[in-house]
Amino acid sequence: LGFRPLPHNELLQMAGRAGRRGYDTEGHCIVLQNRFEGAEEAWQIIKKGPEPLSSQFTVSYGLVLNLLSVYTMDQAREFISKSFGNFLQEVGNRRREAEATELEAKARQLMQQEEAGGSEVLSEMNRETKALRRQYMTLRDQLLQQRADNTVALVSELGLPRKVLLSLGKKYDAKASMMPAVLLRQAGPLEAAASRQQAAAGGKGGGAAPEGPVFVCLAADNRFMRVPVIHIVGVLEGEEGAMAQAEVERVVGALDAVRSSSWSPLADGAPGVQVALGSAATAVVVTAELNGFKDAQLRLVEVDAALAARAEEQKKVYKASMAAFNQQRRTLASSSSARGPDSSAMQARQLMKRAERVRAAMQPGMEDTWRSFQSVVEILISLDAMESPSLRVLPLGLLSRSLQGQNELWLALALSHPAVTRLTGPQLAAFLGALLSAEVMKRSVSVWAAYTASEEVVRVVEELEPTRELLFELQADAGLSRWNDTLLVDLRLAGLVEAWAAGATWQQIMADSSLDDGDVARLLFRTIDLLRQIVYASHLVPYLKPKALEALQGMDRPPVSDVLL
Numbered sequence: 001l002g003f004r005p006l007p008h009n010e011l012l013q014m015a016g017r018a019g020r021r022g023y024d025t026e027g028h029c030i031v032l033q034n035r036f037e038g039a040e041e042a043w044q045i046i047k048k049g050p051e052p053l054s055s056q057f058t059v060s061y062g063l064v065l066n067l068l069s070v071y072t073m074d075q076a077r078e079f080i081s082k083s084f085g086n087f088l089q090e091v092g093n094r095r096r097e098a099e100a101t102e103l104e105a106k107a108r109q110l111m112q113q114e115e116a117g118g119s120e121v122l123s124e125m126n127r128e129t130k131a132l133r134r135q136y137m138t139l140r141d142q143l144l145q146q147r148a149d150n151t152v153a154l155v156s157e158l159g160l161p162r163k164v165l166l167s168l169g170k171k172y173d174a175k176a177s178m179m180p181a182v183l184l185r186q187a188g189p190l191e192a193a194a195s196r197q198q199a200a201a202g203g204k205g206g207g208a209a210p211e212g213p214v215f216v217c218l219a220a221d222n223r224f225m226r227v228p229v230i231h232i233v234g235v236l237e238g239e240e241g242a243m244a245q246a247e248v249e250r251v252v253g254a255l256d257a258v259r260s261s262s263w264s265p266l267a268d269g270a271p272g273v274q275v276a277l278g279s280a281a282t283a284v285v286v287t288a289e290l291n292g293f294k295d296a297q298l299r300l301v302e303v304d305a306a307l308a309a310r311a312e313e314q315k316k317v318y319k320a321s322m323a324a325f326n327q328q329r330r331t332l333a334s335s336s337s338a339r340g341p342d343s344s345a346m347q348a349r350q351l352m353k354r355a356e357r358v359r360a361a362m363q364p365g366m367e368d369t370w371r372s373f374q375s376v377v378e379i380l381i382s383l384d385a386m387e388s389p390s391l392r393v394l395p396l397g398l399l400s401r402s403l404q405g406q407n408e409l410w411l412a413l414a415l416s417h418p419a420v421t422r423l424t425g426p427q428l429a430a431f432l433g434a435l436l437s438a439e440v441m442k443r444s445v446s447v448w449a450a451y452t453a454s455e456e457v458v459r460v461v462e463e464l465e466p467t468r469e470l471l472f473e474l475q476a477d478a479g480l481s482r483w484n485d486t487l488l489v490d491l492r493l494a495g496l497v498e499a500w501a502a503g504a505t506w507q508q509i510m511a512d513s514s515l516d517d518g519d520v521a522r523l524l525f526r527t528i529d530l531l532r533q534i535v536y537a538s539h540l541v542p543y544l545k546p547k548a549l550e551a552l553q554g555m556d557r558p559p560v561s562d563v564l565l
Contacts, residue, residue: 005041008050035559036518059372061409064380065401068391073377080373081366100355107351125325132318139311141210143303148212148230151301155215155235160185161248163241163290165234165298166219166227168270177269178233179446180220180293182243184252187214187226195226198265199272209272218251220290220446221438222278222490224258231270234298241297247285254279257469261476262484277472277488280465283434284458287491292448375478382474385409395540402537405530406439407486410471415534419463421543422456425550426501430457432527433497437490440523450512451495451504461489496520497527501554524560528552 006014011031019027031042067076155162161184168177187195192214199209212229219225235241258276266273278286380386385397393401400412414420414435423431430453441447468487475483496509510517531548538545 005037006045008045008048011042011045012050035562036521059369059376061376061380061385061400061407062404064373064376065386065393065397065408068377068386069393069401073391076373077370080369096358100358103351103355103358107348107355110348110351122325122328125321125328129318129321129325132314132321136311136314136318139307139314143307143311144210144230145212146307147301147303148210148228150303151229151232151235152212154299154301155183155229155232158235158237158241161243163236163243163293164217164232165236165293166217166225166231166270167233168231168266168273170268170270180290181217181225181227182251182289183215183217183232184248184255185216187216191216191226194263195228195272195274198274199228214272216255218255218278218282218286219275220286220293220492221441222283222286222488222492224255224276224278224282225266226263226272226274227270228272231273232301234300236293237297237299243289247289250281251285254282259476261481262472264481277484280461280468280489283461283489283491287452291452291492292450293446372480375480379471379474379478379480380409383409383413383471385412399537399540402540403530403533405436405486407483410468410487411435411530413467413471414464415541415544417460417464417467419460423460423547424456425547425552426498426554427454427457427460428544428547429501429527429531429551429555430454430494430498431460432530433523434461434489434491434494436526436530437493437523438485438488440526441490441519446514447492448514449493449496449509451499451509453491453494453498457494457498458491461491464489493523497523497555500524500560501551503554506559521560524555528555528560531555 015027015029017027018029019025031039033039033042064076067079071079155164161182163180163182166179166181168179195214196209209228210230214226214228215232217225217227257279262276263274264276266275377386377391380397380400381388383396385394385400386392387394396409396412396416399416400408403411403415405411414431420428420431434453434457468489472484472487475481493513493515496513500509506517509520513520531552534541534544534548535552538548
């Protein structure tokens with residue numbers, strides 16, 4: 001979709017054209033760098049090796065519309081059953097089950113051999129290392145609990161709602177993935193219980209989850225979050241940390257409208273954090289309140305320095321013991337002596353975990369795929385993109401079929417909304433940037449830009465909200481909640497896109513935002529890509545063609561045009 005780094009397989013396929021087979025013994029391929037990607041990025045693609053062969057066949061609005069334009073439902077089902085993707089699912093699942101069974105058999109065999117030929121030295125080192133780890137984890141848990149308690153006291157002192165800084169890394173003490181947010185209220189008992197259950201199941205690095213309340217907040221990426229107190233690392237003091245009552249009421253109103261089934265764990269993120277999409281109204285609020293976070297007034301949560309030093313020193317002792325144990329185990333493994341019992345037990349545990357991961361990777365079968373296909377048809381009919389019972393594709397469906405994106409129907413609904421006709425070319429680019437930011441920025445990140453979207457763009461986003469909510473509900477009711485992440489509207493970078501389309505220089509937009517040039521370029525590339533699709537589909541949205549051409553004229557210029565072909 002749009003612009004993306006080349007996978008290893010595709011780069012190798014292109015490079016394989018160098019040299020004439022049967023005539024040349026070698027060929028030369030030149031990988032041309034651009035302003036945003038260079039030799040390092042090319043080397044990372046090359047060295048990671050080939051990707052596994054996989055099918056690109058996935059159910060989507062575009063797929064359903066294209067298939068039903070030429071096939072009946074029965075023919076479409078037969079087509080899917082014969083697809084390479086379905087073949088890979090069936091064969092792959094059989095192979096994964098066989099692999100998991102084999103891993104479990106090896107693990108049982110190792111456990112049975114546990115008593116044979118043990119190394120007393122290795123066993124003693126393992127016991128010492130475990131004891132040192134327990135001592136470190138005890139100090140670490142004390143430190144985290146103290147931090148949680150101090151955070152509760154600080155929040156109580158300053159009151160709610162309150163702007164804070166979150167740490168959304170996978171570990172409780174991670175110092176990466178910082179995200180501004182505004183705490184709204186303390187979570188209720190059921191909300192907190194769900195968060196704690198997830199934290200216990202998904203926490204990394206061992207140790208108990210610190211006790212403390214769970215707070216509900218609105219993060220800067222326009223998502224509501226349920227956050228255990230331990231993930232709050234700083235609180236904004238004074239008036240800068242407060243929020244106007246009118247804004248609070250807008251946000252709380254949107255929060256109350258979130259269905260309980262809409263909450264899901266934060267992907268690849270902090271244990272215990274659950275998220276739900278914000279609305280157009282909250283997108284406006286976070287842009288106004290959390291863009292340009294004033295960290296000068298940030299009061300970091302403090303802990304006892306002596307306890308922190310003890311925990312750090314104990315961590316070093318434990319790590320040194322672990323390194324010595326691993327070295328001794330490698331020495332035994334490379335010699336003719338038998339492996340120690342703890343070594344065998346450790347290997348067995350690792351094999352059992354691998355078996356669990358292999359089974360978790362099993363793909364849904366044909367029946368699950370067909371149910372998703374039928375659900376998509378029902379949604380298309382509900383939104384007048386397809387006629388029932390003839391399944392004739394209607395204008396909204398034709399537009400969806402003409403677009404490429406993570407959710408083609410959502411893009412078509414947005415572009416066909418009457419309010420979009422009021423936008424100028426640069427404003428249309430900003431509107432598309434708000435829809436595409438979540439697609440381009442794959443992970444939750446804290447970003448800042450000095451440019452804000454024009455009022456007309458904000459109004460159009462707000463008028464589009466009932467349509468977004470309707471599609472959200474339809475997808476959730478159809479069991480397609482995983483698609484709802486594509487409906488996130490993020491206005492933080494819409495103003496930057498609008499400024500570029502209106503003639504701002506590259507130096508200006510880079511100086512006035514916290515993103516690196518590669519991130520900005522990817523957002524502009526994707527926006528230009530969608531604008532071109534609008535021009536190509538101008539027979540379906542003729543009223544947008546002149547606006548799209550105006551935006552393209554402003555955006556397709558150096559250094560962006562130096563990369564676009």
